[in-house]
Amino acid sequence: MKITGIDIGKKAIRIAILQKGWYSSVAEVVMEEVIPAGETSQHILSTVSPRLSSSRNLIISIPRRYVFMKIIEMPSLKDADLKKALEYEAEEHIPYPIQDVVYDFCILRQAEKTRILLVAVSKTVLESYLEPIKGINAYDISVSVSSLAILSLCLSQEEEKDWMLCCMEESCHEVLVVRDGFLSLVQTIQGQEVESEISRVIENHQVKKIILAGDVSKQPEIISGIRVEEFVLPDSVKILPQIKYPSPVPVALALSKLSKSGLKINLYPERDMQSKKALNKQLKTGTLLLLLMVFCINLLFLTVIRRMESTLQLTRLxxxxxxxxxxxxxxxxxxxxxxxxxxxxxxxxxxxxxxxxxxxxxxxxxxxxxxxxxxxxxxxxxxxxxxxxxxxxxxxxxxxxxxxxxxxxxxxxxxxxxxxxxxxxxxxxxxxxxxxx
Incomplete structure (x- = not known):
């Protein structure tokens, strides 16, 4: 099974094709397309998409600056009731007309109250990034956020309970704080006060470790006494030796789609529903054909048995x-x-x-x-x-x-x-x- 991960940044588009194996996954292709000055990421994506025409399973990340994310709390409810209640809550928290956005959510923690991550993006923005890849004949397309894919991998392998993921871009830094093993804060930091704002978050949330991802060359000065590490892929992922390895982010995106756990956000539910309907239709057709085949085999078997029985009965008589x-x-x-x-x-x-x-x-x-x-x-x-x-x-x-x-x-x-x-x-x-x- 192959998964294609596409990470769209401000300066480059990074693509990884991951082959899932029994015990490990192999990154067969990792490439980076720089976005020249004056060009849009959508245009560069349209020039790259013909090379991905054979991709059947694809996940694409929307740039963080276009995505709204917020952690909210709601009463503890059953899944069906929670989904209905969230339809009203989303309209209150998302700062755009609800009919103009696509949103999704995932449950972070369930206790006396349910902690939920709410994610939304404008339909116009979403369509602008989906238009260039319409030529790709993929049956399953997901849209997510790269920072959430990285966070999911970190949560699965990080032993520290209180830490912070810092995803850095040229004009926007994103911090995601984990307390007691659960995501508790999502915040974007822009402007000149990046270092002071990150320091404030570290002090307020008693962060013991920082994981850096994205453009690490833009690393801010962090207060002393905090352990700092760069994000690395898990050992279960193998990179072919001939591959130039510019960024782990698209690989993390592909891994997040492969994983059954983690922070599951999909901002393209229509395609997801289409793929599920198509899959269900294929499963139903396959099941009917299998049942028909079993019926025919049983009928043939019974016919042969009856003939044998009649012969044996004659012989025995x-x-x-x-x-x-x-x-x-x-x-x-x-x-x-x-x-x-x-x-x-x-x-x-x-x-x-x-x-x-x-x-x-x-x-x-x-x-x-x-x-x-x-x-x-x-x-x-x-x-x-x-x-x-x-x-x-x-x-x-x-x-x-x-x-x-x-x-x-x-x-x-x-x-x-x-x-x-x-x-x-x-x-x-x-x-x-x-x-x-």
Whole structure:
């Protein structure tokens, strides 16, 4: 699965294509397009988008200066009730006509009150950034904010409970303060008072660590005693060695889309709904086709089983009919069971050669009482029987059996194979013959 992350800054557009693996993700492409003076980011994005025509899963970030973000608190409600209540709250907090914006929210913390992050952007601004990528044939497009993608990754791997993420741009710094492991402050700082304002936030919120992201060269002077680190991607992300690695931000965007947890904000709900509807339609179609396939397989299986059952029933009926006679001329019960198993295995032969059971029936009638059959082998017209006599005097001879077979209208070309072996009062024999046509 590939995810394309597009980070739109004031000076450059940064793009990353991430390939998700079983245990790690690999950044296959990371590129940066500088925005020349006098050009708009939308125009540069339109020139880049043809190179992304194969992208199917895409997330794009809107520049922070165009996005409204605020943390609000609401009574603890169920999800459905919370969403309805937020429709009224959003109109109160967002400083623009509600019909002119697209907004989304995510729950930060649920306790006595629910802490919510509310994010909104003008529909006009949103459309201006979506227009250049309309040529990309992506089935799933999300719109978010790069700072939230970075924050989500930091929250998943940061052990410190009280810290601050500082995302820096040339004309706008954004600080996101985390207290007790939860986002508690979102603030943008502009103008000349950046350093003093950041220092004030650090003191007021007892920040113990600062993570820097964005244009780190614009790093302000931070008060001493605070641990400062640059944002780095988690170890689960591998960057191909041939890739020039200008910024981790687009990779963080792609990772945030892959992750099932974190701060999930999507400012393009219409496309999200379209992709969900398309996916649901595909799932329904696939499910129906699968059910139809299973039904057809079951129907075919039942048909075959019924045919087999009818054949077996016919065979069993025939065997049961001649069973007592056959069993009386076969040496022991095990031999008879082997015979019936053999008959069961040759269902198709039985159907193609109906005389098969008739042969057994004929043998059962002509074999003398004093003779025991130990084996019956029938292959097509060829028939071979082995056994011995168990009587005394004339009854101990195999001659009566040979005469009975020769007189029978069922067999021809009767042949005694290998002569007769005498054992005490018994004569062992092997007779081969052909079944008459």
């Amino acid at each position: 025939e065997i049961n009919r001649i069973g007592p006679r056959v069993e009386s001329v076969i040496d022991n019960k095990a031999s008879f069971e082997r015979l019936t198993r053999c008959v069961g295995k040759l269902n198709k032969v039985i159907l193609d050669t109906p005389c098969y059971l008739n042969i057994l029936n004929e043998l059962a009638m002509i074999v003398p009482t004093e003779t025991r059959l130990e084996g019956v082998n029938i292959q097509g017209r060829k028939c071979r029987i082995t056994g011995c006599t168990s009587g005394k005097g004339a009854a101990s001879s195999v001659t009566p059996l040979l005469r009975a077979i020769e007189k029978s209208s069922a067999f021809e070309q009767v042949e005694l194979v290998g002569g007769i072996t005498k054992e005490m009062n018994m004569e062992r024999f092997e007779i081969r013959m052909l079944v008459r046509r």
